[in-house]
Ligand SMILES: NC(=O)C1=CN([C@@H]2O[C@H](COP(=O)(O)OP(=O)(O)OC[C@H]3O[C@@H](n4cnc5c(N)ncnc54)[C@H](OP(=O)(O)O)[C@@H]3O)[C@@H](O)[C@H]2O)C=CC1
């Protein structure tokens with residue numbers, strides 16, 4: 213039994229954007245290739261870029277001349293993009309692309325290239341500077357942007373993780389304050405740009421149905437689960453300095469937890485949302501070492517660029533508790549890891565059983581006793597499922613599992629629906645901070661994480677292609693993790 217309903221594509225038009233000169237630092241890196249250039253290309257093809265724009269790639273090492281860089285971008289679009297690279301779209305996009313090398317110690321040539329691009333457009337333009345570089349490079353790069361004047365009137369996107377602990381996050385915030393105003397800074401966490409993440413807010417606050425039940429009286433647990441089949445292939449340099457907890461937990465998983473747990477904001481403005489999210493993080497109890505399982509997949513130490521004695525975790529599962537009236541006693545279970553059995557990103561809201569089990573003796577139903585669950589799938593084509601129990605048609609009063617599914621796949625056909633980076637880069641061009649994170653939130657999350665990171669539990673080995681260490685499976689208790697999915701009844 214299931215029902216699928218696809219909401220109609222959005223038709224609302226947005227106001228025209230200012231013309232832009234965009235600089236991508238880390239333009240030869242993994243993120244730029246996988247997401248940023250394909251995202252910018254999609255925005256262009258969908259008519260969502262400004263009338264006039266230039267994109268300047270930058271990094272310490274040039275891939276060659278501008279044509280070599282364009283070739284690199286084109287290959288990235290062909291490998292990772294979600295639309296065909298048709299000549300009539302590629303040609304005008306490519307002519308707006310160039311590369312100028314820069315480093316923390318030398319940004320003069322880049323500053324000159326930006327000024328030339330602005331002059332070529334010929335009238336007032338907005339600068340967008342995207343720091344897609346490792347955390348260790350952020351502080352010196354920000355200083356360079358200040359020293360060269362590149363930050364003047366610019367909007368600055370800071371990739372995650374923002375620092376690697378509380379002290380470094382505070383230092384980075386302090387350096388930023390020396391060179392830019394707060395409203396110029398966009399601390400990105402791309403999970404908040406995913407359609408399904410925003411749908412948590414829509415579900416909760418645009419319906420009368422869910423919010424009354426959104427509390428400890430009705431919800432028994434929440435799971436935020438992001439297993440990945442990817443290994444750290446090609447990213448060992450970055451990953452050895454971060455690990456799963458800094459890469460995913462302190463960033464994406466905690467931010468999603470913030471959306472699930474926050475109190476209704478007075479309105480949907482950046483300030484109100486950030487305030488409510490910050491209150492959730494304030495209410496987080498210190499993490500218990502016995503409720504944190506860290507793992508490393510077999511063979512990680514043999515990956516190119518990985519220390520043969522590496523103690524870096526590629527897996528983390530933790531239980532978080534919140535000291536609030538709404539959530540007292542409700543465990544939030546978070547899990548993520550590389551080289552796991554499946555690649556999924558899901559948030560499961562597990563509801564309590566009805567007080568009276570009238571149907572409890574139904575033998576056929578006994579193997580699928582999972583209570584109601586509301587599941588947000590944060591896939592590229594998002595899906596929301598409400599698992600209910602219903603009567604199976606027939607002469608007897610037999611129960612079966614009935615998933616009610618909202619499938620957004622159609623909205624993601626060319627032109628409709630934006631992937632996270634597309635949406636967030638567009639928001640930056642509009643100057644909208646709603647889906648970005650604040651310095652207060654980030655510092656608090658490091659404050660919660662620091663004791664654990666300074667004295668982590670032992671790392672357990674897990675098999676590639678598995679669901680992580682056994683201890684992590686046990687962490688979810690008798691109800692278990694929703695993934696791998698229970699057999700339908
Ligand atoms: N890859 C992904 O899936 C995601 C990545 N991110 C974030 O994006 C950022 C970049 O990640 P990713 O692209 O994977 O990393 P990569 O290691 O693939 O690329 C990093 C880029 O930054 C440049 N770089 C490296 N070190 C320095 C330095 N010291 N100073 C200046 N530039 C430097 C490199 O170019 P050069 O050496 O020429 O300077 C390279 O182009 C990270 O903060 C990461 O957390 C966020 C979400 C997803």
Ligand SMILES: O=C1O[C@H](COP(=O)(O)O)[C@@H](O)[C@H](O)[C@H]1O
Nearest residue numbers: 372402440442459460464557632
């Ligand atoms: O930030 C990161 O996210 C990706 C996962 O993002 P997704 O949108 O593909 O789900 C993760 O693979 C990477 O390690 C991390 O840096």
